[in-house]
Amino acid sequence: MTAVPRGVERRTSIKRRWNNRRLWQCVRRPLAIGALWALLPLAAGGQNELPDFGDAASATFSRADEREIGALIMRQIRAQLPVVNDPEIESYIQNLGYALVSSISQGTTDFHFFVIADTTINAFALPGGYIGIHSGLITNTDSESELASVMAHEIAHVTQRHIARGIAAAEGTQYATLLAVIAGILIGTQNSQAGQAAIAGASAAGAQSQLNFTRTNEKEADRVGIAMLAKAGYDPRAMPTFFEKLDTASRYYSRPPEFLSTHPVTTSRIADSRGRAEQYPYKQYADSITFGLTRAKLRVLTTNNPARLLASYDAELKEEGTGDRSPALYGRALVLTRLGKTERASKELRKLIAAHPERVRFRVALAKQQLVSGDTEQALATYRNAYGLFPDSKQVVRAYVDALLRNDEGDRALVILDDYSRLYAKDAALYRLEAEAFRLNGKVMSSRMALAEYYYRTGELNGAIHQLQLASNEPGGGFYQNSKLDARLKELKAERDFLMRR
Structure with missing residues (x-):
């Protein structure tokens, strides 16, 4: 008898309850992720609390079901999309996400935050608490609170169980209409007019009802997200501010931000979010230094013109300023390394280490620069010193082990990996x-x-x-x-x- 892995029986029950083979196949395709929200009906309710739904969603699609399907989609995303595999960036986005999640009391959902190397401004949520953030969103937000506002919105989609509730309500809907709406949303991410035409080609009543459900979902996610921002210590006004920027961009550019394709922003939605945000006392909110450092690294990793980026950092650092300039200095050092200007990069990084000895990323960047310049012995010494100071740092462990393996030191690499895996x-x-x-x-x-x-x-x-x-x-x-x-x-x-x- 063939062994059945844990969870397969539950997945089979999901399949029976869903009772729609083609729709199941759509969920298995990463390209359909953004379109899921077109299928998610719900009833609006509540003020700022996070209600615990004991409705048809729970009976049809449990949290365990969501986790299993989310994990399945996530594995396919990793196979087909450029997920950023940098521990420095992973650590930042996960810490920001967990800070938001910890501010709410409801639910037992485990969240997983990740970044996709895509310069478009977008984010999405999957079943089971998987939240994807495009690198373009991080590099184009003007404040950490703006980035947090989009993440809070996506987290709210999960905590409010929009996917589960949508599936429960969609059981009686003809799949032809649902698939037409999916196709329209997918096409719309590439061409908004073509997407609208595709949706219009579906059953008018069915398609319109799904779009109405989407608007309701978005408003609920805004409401819950704003409360989440305030509780976590971020600026609740950042959400309507960012919406206004997106709305402006959609007017002045031929191709609007990707976020608008699956998260339509209307004047009434902006006004509603602004009204909710204004209920909180006004105060100044400072960005964390890690936000600036992470954004700087992503800019270097994703730029198609490093020389232009270097000129931009040079110009920025020539200006007078009173704030912390380490993000710009860090970005310049990284782009110098990418351009092969290793001696200048080394000087920049050593200054950063001297000024901020507690920041492990500067030490790792220096070691990588030394490897690029061909000084393997010095790079290993830098890693060894960093590992002695930060033995629990995934960033150090990954980079140090990789360098050891390139130097054929497999024994030492296994010892470090074994020590790390005992705890993590x-x-x-x-x-x-x-x-x-x-x-x-x-x-x-x-x-x-x-x-x-x-x-x-x-x-x-x-x-x-x-x-x-x-x-x-x-x-x-x-x-x-x-x-x-x-x-x-x-x-x-x-x-x-x-x-x-x-």
Whole structure:
């Protein structure tokens, strides 16, 4: 009898309750993520509290169901979209997200925040608390509160269970109408006029009802998000301010911000959010230094013209200012490294380390600059010093282990990875490094098993299964390792069989 992985039986029940094969397939496609909100009906209610819904949504689509489907979509996103795999950026966006989530008392949803390397201004929420942020949103917001306002809005979509409630209400809707609305929203992200035409081609009543539901969702997410901002210590007025900027951009540019394709901003919505925000006392809100540093790094990582960016930083740093200039200095040092101007970059980074010895990112950036300039010995010394000061830093561990492996020091790399994994879960990048460390040490079975976990976490289910099959043919595994391998292989095969049947 084929082993069934944990959660598959529940997924099967989701499928029966959903009772719409094509719609299920749409959820499995990352391109349909933004369109999900066109399917989400709900009833407006409440003021600033977060109600605990014991309605049809809970009966049809439980929180466990949401987590499983969200994880499935997330694996496909990692396989098909440029998810930023930088621990410095990951840490910032997760800390900001958790600060917002911790301000609300309701729910047990686990949240997962990630950044996609895309210069468009957009964000989206998935079932199970997965929140995606485009890099363009971070680099184009003028304050941390503006960024937090968009994230709070997306978090509210999850806490208010808009997807679950939408599925519960959509059970009686003809799937042809739903798919037409999905197609319209998807087309609209590329061409708004074509998207509107596609929606108009659907059943008029059905399509209009879904769009009305979307407007209601957006207003509820605004209401809950503004309260969340205020409780977390961010400026609630940042939400209407950012909406106004998006609205202005939509008037003056031929292609409006992507965020407007799935989050339509109207005059009444701006006015409503402004009215709610004005209920809170006015005060000044300062951006965290990590916001500026993260934005600077993303600008360097995503720019198509590093020389122009360098000129921009040079001009900014020539201006008189009283604020903390380390984000601009950091951005300039990074872009100098990217342009191969390593000596100048090194001087900038050493000054930053001297001024801010507690900031690990400056030490990691210096070590990477030393590697680029060919000074491997000095880079390893810099990493060794940083690791001694910050042994729990994922940023240091990843970069240091990678440098050790490039220097064929697999033994040392495994020790560091083992120490880290005793306290923290390994992510895809650490599994990839672990696989290489095992390979350098001649432990082929362990290497393939680690590589399988890397493939699985990046959405390559078939690749993960293939690596486990190859590992099973390797000699030398003990009883425990072989048993672990067999169980994992059965689990992944059962998941693949389940997906192929859908």
